[in-house]
Amino acid sequence: MTQDSRHRIQDSNPSDLLFQVALPIIPQVGGGTARTLVKYFGSAEEVFTALPEQLSAVPGIGKILLKNILENKTAALREAEATILRAEAEQVQLLYFTNPAYPERLRNVPDAPLLLYYKGTADLNALKVISIVGTRQCTEYGRVVTEQIVQSLVQHEALVVSGLAYGIDILAHRAALYAGLPTVGVMANSLETVYPTAHQRDAERMVQNGGILSEFPFGTKPDAPRFPSRNRIIAGMADCTIVVESTSKGGSLISADIAHSYDREVMAVPGPITSETSQGCNQLIKSLKAVPYTKPKDLEELLNWDKALAPFAAPKAARNLDLTGFPEDEQQVLRILHQAGPTHIDVLNRNTSLTLGQLSSVLFTLEMSGFIKAMPGKLYALL
The missing domain is CATH 3.40.50.450 (Rossmann fold)
Structure with missing residues (x-):
């Protein structure tokens, strides 16, 4: 990799993008394996700098896959460099699965691609x-x-x-x-x-x-x-x-x-x-x-488009909602449900600062605690 091309890549892309693009290029490193490696080491870059004994300690990384990673990572980085430069020239966006522009609905399925073009x-x-x-x-x-x-x-x-x-x-x-x-x-x-x-x-x-x-x-x-x-x-x-x-x-x-x-x-x-x-x-x-x-x-x-996805109405005259003691993420959800009534999960996702995964966890906690109820059509409402 030339010094000039490395600078061009880093000037216009996240510093980790080179490694993000390179990881799924390695033979037999599919989306699931790549996400396991990234989760274990913290970033794609850390996967490439990990020692052999560290890689072999990752669950699911056997001898064949370990050999593939060690023998192909340099070539994968060279190919990733060329891919990034070509993507820039052809105005192709490289959407790593942590990129905010990556489809959120797709991100939450078990076999989602690690990288989209x-x-x-x-x-x-x-x-x-x-x-x-x-x-x-x-x-x-x-x-x-x-x-x-x-x-x-x-x-x-x-x-x-x-x-x-x-x-x-x-x-x-x-x-x-x-x-x-x-x-x-x-x-x-x-x-x-x-x-x-x-x-x-x-x-x-x-x-x-x-x-x-x-x-x-x-x-x-x-x-x-x-x-x-x-x-x-x-x-x-x-x-x-x-x-x-x-x-x-x-x-x-x-x-x-x-x-x-x-x-x-x-x-x-x-x-x-x-x-x-x-x-x-x-x-x-x-x-x-x-x-x-x-x-x-x-x-x-x-899909409850006829009612649940309508813009929020003004707060209704209803019982006061005491949010004391609730974590901030739960407060966001409870406040919306109090104002809007039964609400589709997509609307909650759009009007909170939570990812869909975080929101699903919050909804599950509130439902199990008896504060909200799940309704048909992915609606949620206060009890």
């Missing part, structure tokens, strides 16, 4: 985020329904997420662009190559009002095993994943299953029992893995 203007932590997925062999029915769903999201100013693939995915992106909504395409390859190439112009428009996003470093080609990995990001970024059309073994069912495993809302558009492209959706509904989507109100009621 992002190019665009959309807020990945928008108040309302919906993923729309479906078959590549969509029908006219799927096209009409997709456009109707997106149009219904305009009044909510939602961020629309999909996978930039043929069929329902690209229809969702195009409908969002037409409606003026930000839309983000999650890719199964690196950002410099749009796949499929037929969607190059769409991706360019999305960068101006939305963005393109990937966990894969520059030079990564599209490959079949990477698509399921991409699907977990689509599911993890959103409040709800809507499957518009799917065959009985469609790839969009993977997104639905992942969203369900993350305890996120899943909806499916029912279709004719004679239609092959509705079999997957109908099966999701039948197996209770998805709520039927038949009209916009279904989504609004599921």
Whole structure:
């Protein structure tokens, strides 16, 4: 690494970014392993300066992985240097999982990527985020329904997420662009190559009002095993994943299953029992893995958008709230619930200084102590 390039990197990026980018480049160091190492040593940089005996003491670091780290860390740092300089030149944001711009919803899933490559203007932590997925062999029915769903999201100013693939995915992106909504395409390859190439112009428009996003470093080609990995990001970024059309073994069912495993809302558009492209959706509904989507109100009621995400009203005339003895983080939550009544967890997250993880811990403590209660639709209220 040259002295000049090191200065350029440090002048425009956090000092730890070089090591943050390099860590997942090391073979077999996936997101989970990388987070374990960072948690153990305190930073990515400390992982690279750790002695062999210190690395071997980390739970889950066996002989093979230890050898990989020791033999590849120098090369990984060189590759990371080139990656950072290229990202700056191409206006690609490198979002490490501790970066405030990293999608908070995604950060809290167990297999979240350590590092994301992002190019665009959309807020990945928008108040309302919906993923729309479906078959590549969509029908006219799927096209009409997709456009109707997106149009219904305009009044909510939602961020629309999909996978930039043929069929329902690209229809969702195009409908969002037409409606003026930000839309983000999650890719199964690196950002410099749009796949499929037929969607190059769409991706360019999305960068101006939305963005393109990937966990894969520059030079990564599209490959079949990477698509399921991409699907977990689509599911993890959103409040709800809507499957518009799917065959009985469609790839969009993977997104639905992942969203369900993350305890996120899943909806499916029912279709004719004679239609092959509705079999997957109908099966999701039948197996209770998805709520039927038949009209916009279904989504609004599921996510409590019709009431819980409205702006705070003026404080109501109610019993005085004595916050004496409560820690500051609990006071923030109790004060909002006292003023606003039953409140969605996303609103609490947006109007406190707490991360989603911290907020979840506070809500659990207050609920177990008998001060608040959890309600359907991720609402919370004072007792």
